[in-house]
Amino acid sequence: MIAQEAQYRDWMLAALTGDAGAYRMLLAGLTRHLRSYYARRLDSGAAEDVVQETLIAIHARRATYDPALPFTAWVYGIARYKLIDEYRRHKRRATVPLDEAKDLFGHDEAEEAIARRDVNKLLAKLPPAKRQLVSDIKLDGVSIAEAAQRSGLSESAVKVAVHRAVKSLGEDVNREGQKRQGGDADR
């Protein structure tokens, strides 16, 4: 079961009885998921348009939600349909792999932002030259050859530097995790 199911379903049922406050919470919450879902599948210009189109579709077709069925599956059905429709309009591939509602609700813009912030915090612990290498290769997908050219190092030196940096970051994370667990046990 998707984590947000119970909350969203409650809001939806309230919205169907005319509760504007619950409806606003629902639409605002869904917008975050839709943005992240479409951003990963469409050009940035088109993504926001499709988010809006999907919100309008959810509004116009809200009578088709059957309270006996999962709400997240209903929203996902609409989101996926609008994605396929957008692909067709631009004569791009007309099929979308058969994924599940998890795909829409698994990622959350807020969660992604937190993850990004954590990564940046970790990277800040590295010396600037290494930080640049790790962020280029591991986050931006720059090739080793290109990173070597940019930094003036040999390719094998780049590989070693990145490997060591990632390893030391990993150890940092583990140490912090253990510290936190130890702290919990003390209490």
Next chain:
Amino acid sequence: MRTDDLIDQLSARAEPIRSGAVARLLTAAVVAGIAGSALVMMSMIGPRHDLTAALSHPGMWTKLAYTFAIAAFGLWLVERAGRPGAEMTRPALALVLPLLAIALLAGLQMSAPGADMPRLVMGRSSRVCALLVTLTALPSLAAAFWALRKLAPTRLTLAGAGAGLFAGAAGAFVYCFHCTEEAAPFIAVWYTLGIAAVTGIGALLGRPLLRW
């Protein structure tokens, strides 16, 4: 427009939705569709002259039950197809029941001693039956599409096929009141062919007509 403004506008229009809205819509479509199909049948070919007497024949009830069951499961399919995220496997599987029943009955009649096989299968109207079923079904097909366009089908070809299945069976149900054939093999072949034709038409029309 900014998405935040859109959310404001939409949540300001959170009019309550009466429960059973979909059921009412489908009921309206069924009533309108069958009325239209009845009108077409009456004006095109008319009812059989011995209709009152025929209502006591088991053959009449066989074809009425067969077409009614398929129409009911077809309508169930349309209802599921119109709701995003709803499964369609159960109504699709349920269709096996009437098909199996008519096949069984046809087999029984054909294997009876002294059965006139060609007569049981071909009857007197095999050349026009499927075509007349298809024509009778058209108003029901239009009504089913009208309803689906107000719902939210996400698999358009499948939804169109469901509408065609319902309409074909509803048309065949109405056609029962004209047709004098009562042998199960005839019904199993020619009625089913007419229903399948309308299902195919519905499947083809799904993509162009049901987009939203």
